[in-house]
Amino acid sequence: MTQPARSATDEAAVRFSAVSKRFGKTLALNEVSLAVRRGEFMTLLGPSGCGKTTLLNLAAGFFSPEGGEILIDGERVNDLPTYNREIGMMFQNYALFPHMTVEGNVAYGLKARHIAKPEIDRRVAEVLGLVKLAGLEDRKPRQLSGGQQQRVALARALVINPTVLLLDEPFSALDKNLRASMQVELREIQRKLGVTTIFVTHDQSEALSLSDRLAVMSEGRIRQLGTPEEIYRRPLERFVASFVGDANVLRGRLERIEGAHAILALGATQVRVPKGSLRGGAVSAPVDLYVRPEHLEVIETSGPCARSGTIVAQIYQGGYVDLFVECTDSSIERLLVRSAGHQAMTRWPIGTKVGLAISTDEGVAFPIA
Ligand SMILES: Nc1ncnc2c1ncn2[C@@H]1O[C@H](COP(=O)(O)OP(=O)(O)OP(=O)(O)O)[C@@H](O)[C@H]1O
Ligand SMILES: [Mg+2]
Incomplete structure (x- = not known):
């Protein structure tokens, strides 16, 4: 497993520096710069099509930017493949492996990294405890509730001890109550582990309640970066004032x-x-x-x-x-x-x-x- 050396000189866990991404005629990201601090819960908030998922996919290494630089722990990763980035991911359709048990799903990323069996067992048990799934190791995904499936997906993202956790609208399929309780749990777990997190949503109340800071995006740009209170109380432009809150x-x-x-x-x-x-x-x-x-x-x-x-x-x-x-x-x-x-x-x-x-x-x- 190649893990880039951590650089003490960059205080940012993830840094996007004038990053641009084009799909044909669409400029999905237009010179976006953003520094996510170590241990921070950063939310990307904005309307559909503004470039949130594209920015996340660039951090994950699913494709490369046309312009600019992406640094993870001070290391330029523009051309580093996903499997070398130590990234935990959870997306809207989190696609658990249906034929595998809970344990199998969670252990998958560790097996792929050729970790020794006793270490895998220890880490899987630990993370299943963390997401409150201990005792359900042998179930298949279809034998779980929606919230439990969500926890398996979260456990699977966390088990590799990621440098960065990337979450793309992970709760959008859940009903309101389940969504609220998963939000609280995610935040507790994130704080406990201190894992740097980039969370994507177009739900402004979710963004305000969860984030240390949020970046409000539209049309491939970050329009304002700030704490939830700064964004809500002191929007710098009309778009931010009307998009966030009533x-x-x-x-x-x-x-x-x-x-x-x-x-x-x-x-x-x-x-x-x-x-x-x-x-x-x-x-x-x-x-x-x-x-x-x-x-x-x-x-x-x-x-x-x-x-x-x-x-x-x-x-x-x-x-x-x-x-x-x-x-x-x-x-x-x-x-x-x-x-x-x-x-x-x-x-x-x-x-x-x-x-x-x-x-x-x-x-x-x-x-x-
Ligand atoms: N693979 C692709 N091929 C072509 N265009 C793409 C591709 N991925 C994204 N786009 C375009 O880039 C723009 C940004 O898309 P992106 O998926 O980042 O938006 P988003 O903010 O995540 O929106 P949503 O809230 O709907 O998920 C959109 O105009 C989209 O149509
Ligand atoms: Mg998206």
């Missing part, structure tokens, strides 16, 4: 700049936002304010409001209520207000005339293109 877009006006902040006028109120995303927009110019539904509040119409409108729908969500408010202040806007608890259901019935207030310091504003 956002209301309200037209306002730039009133003035105060230090690092911009003061916006919305209806009869003023809202403070970071000025960075406005890129020096002119005072009194129109701007779009992106506000999360939990940062809008329904208020009485008697006070100063950012908007006024009518409650047109209520959706009970269990822990919170979604209220839809149709505003006709300027053009017609349908805004979503997320209210914790259930009281909003009775307090603001459908048809009520209401005002809206915006939490200060929470929104992000962009100039009108």
Whole structure:
């Protein structure tokens, strides 16, 4: 088994440096640069076709990039075949070997690496304990539930002690509850082992809840890299603001700049936002304010409001209520207000005339293109 020597000079476990990949006329990746730290849980998030799987496949060595460099542990791997990369993989259709037992499936990668039998037995037992499958060694995949099959696939990826774990939408076939519990377990196991992980999803709530950092992608580029909180609270561009989480877009006006902040006028109120995303927009110019539904509040119409409108729908969500408010202040806007608890259901019935207030310091504003 040839394992590239670990380099102490590169702190990144995986580094993509201006990586481009083309399929015919499609530029699937356009000079993507990304450094994944050792032990980090990095998520690639983006709409269908944005290049997530392509980036993962390049890390795995299924094909080579046309331009740029890929380094694993400081070693250039552009032309290193998959079987020399020490990579654990789990894909959406994780394709267990149907004729092999759980034990056989998990041991497969070790046998292929010519590891001695006692060592294989020890590692298979250890990893099956880790994914809570001890006792099911002799079952065939068809005798397992969906969640158990998923665990076999995870065990199979982990058993080789991979330098990097690559996961491509591994839970997308599972129902909501199973998916949630597998997410928690994956994160626990990943932390315990400290294995560098690149996880692909187009599910933004999965990305926000699991990742140390996430890279939001579209059209073959990384649009923003940051912690879940940075991405959610301080999106740097409209695409990120609308793709990650729900956002209301309200037209306002730039009133003035105060230090690092911009003061916006919305209806009869003023809202403070970071000025960075406005890129020096002119005072009194129109701007779009992106506000999360939990940062809008329904208020009485008697006070100063950012908007006024009518409650047109209520959706009970269990822990919170979604209220839809149709505003006709300027053009017609349908805004979503997320209210914790259930009281909003009775307090603001459908048809009520209401005002809206915006939490200060929470929104992000962009100039009108
Ligand atoms: N083998 C291939 N041959 C031709 N085009 C390809 C190939 N693989 C990917 N593409 C194209 O490259 C682009 C990126 O594809 P990729 O599979 O990386 O997207 P993705 O972000 O994983 O999307 P999804 O969320 O749907 O899985 C798409 O336009 C896709 O059609
Ligand atoms: Mg994909």
